[in-house]
Amino acid sequence: MISAQQISKSYETPGETVEVLKGLSLELADGEAAAITGPSGCGKTTLLNLLGALDRPTSGSIDIGGQKIAELSDEEATHFRNHSLGFVFQQHYLLPQLSVLENVLVPRLAGDWQESESDTTDRARDLLEKVGLGHRLNHLPWQLSGGEKLRTAVARALVNQPKLVLADEPTGSLDPASTDTIADLLLELNQDQKTTLLVVTHNHALAHRIGRTLELRDGALWSAMAK
Ligand SMILES: Nc1ncnc2c1ncn2[C@@H]1O[C@H](COP(=O)(O)OP(=O)(O)OP(=O)(O)O)[C@@H](O)[C@H]1O
Numbered sequence: 545m546i547s548a549q550q551i552s553k554s555y556e557t558p559g560e561t562v563e564v565l566k567g568l569s570l571e572l573a574d575g576e577a578a579a580i581t582g583p584s585g586c587g588k589t590t591l592l593n594l595l596g597a598l599d600r601p602t603s604g605s606i607d608i609g610g611q612k613i614a615e616l617s618d619e620e621a622t623h624f625r626n627h628s629l630g631f632v633f634q635q636h637y638l639l640p641q642l643s644v645l646e647n648v649l650v651p652r653l654a655g656d657w658q659e660s661e662s663d664t665t666d667r668a669r670d671l672l673e674k675v676g677l678g679h680r681l682n683h684l685p686w687q688l689s690g691g692e693k694l695r696t697a698v699a700r701a702l703v704n705q706p707k708l709v710l711a712d713e714p715t716g717s718l719d720p721a722s723t724d725t726i727a728d729l730l731l732e733l734n735q736d737q738k739t740t741l742l743v744v745t746h747n748h749a750l751a752h753r754i755g756r757t758l759e760l761r762d763g764a765l766w767s768a769m770a771k
């Protein structure tokens with residue numbers, strides 16, 4: 545599913561070049577799950593942004609499901625994100641004027657969404673039920689707690705039934721019970737739908753449940769624990 549070879553990523557800032565990823569490689573098979581850990585600032589979000597076609601590497605190649613991600617046009621990248629990918633952002637980016645349910649339905653607004661509105665809405669409600677927000681469908685984001693916003697963002701990432709989920713701290717601000725709820729949902733998708741899962745997390749319990757754990761250190765990934 546994911547084959548990333550020798551990825552480097554540097555950011556140009558006034559006065560200096562910040563080298564974040566330095567020849568990083570990653571292989572993740574179809575249906576596999578892995579956790580990525582590493583200290584703040586080591587490049588975890590940078591890596592997910594590259595894999596999710598939100599940014600391009602300075603050098604190196606990324607193949608996801610047979611597509612060369614670093615070479616997609618903006619339009620192709622948008623199509624890839626809308627149809628093949630579920631992305632849970634570290635900052636969840638809910639649209640403030642839309643309700644919880646409407647936020648989860650945002651991916652549907654992509655021009656070439658095939659499914660009927662009622663089918664997508666049913667699945668959105670079901671996902672919100674699963675993340676424990678069945679009673680908050682009509683709340684606006686400012687009326688939600690931090691953890692509820694995060695859980696809404698997880699539901700939104702899954703509404704297009706992605707083959708690959710990239711999640712950046714999907715349990716970041718959650719208590720242990722909600723962490724388990726999100727972990728259950730992601731692992732259920734991984735086991736039942738064979739969704740490939742790559743999860744950045746500081747949560748040891750979640751990393752342990754996922755099994756394969758990779759540590760991002762010195763700009764590359766290191767195997768931290770085998771299943
Ligand atoms: N657009 C940018 N321009 C310049 N430097 C950047 C940019 N984005 C990130 N960086 C730097 O790159 C490094 C990696 O950032 P990144 O967000 O990938 O870290 P992270 O591992 O996700 O950290 P955290 O656990 O705090 O979320 C940081 O030192 C950051 O300051």
Ligand SMILES: [Mg+2]
Pocket residue numbers: 588589590634712
């Ligand atoms: Mg980050």
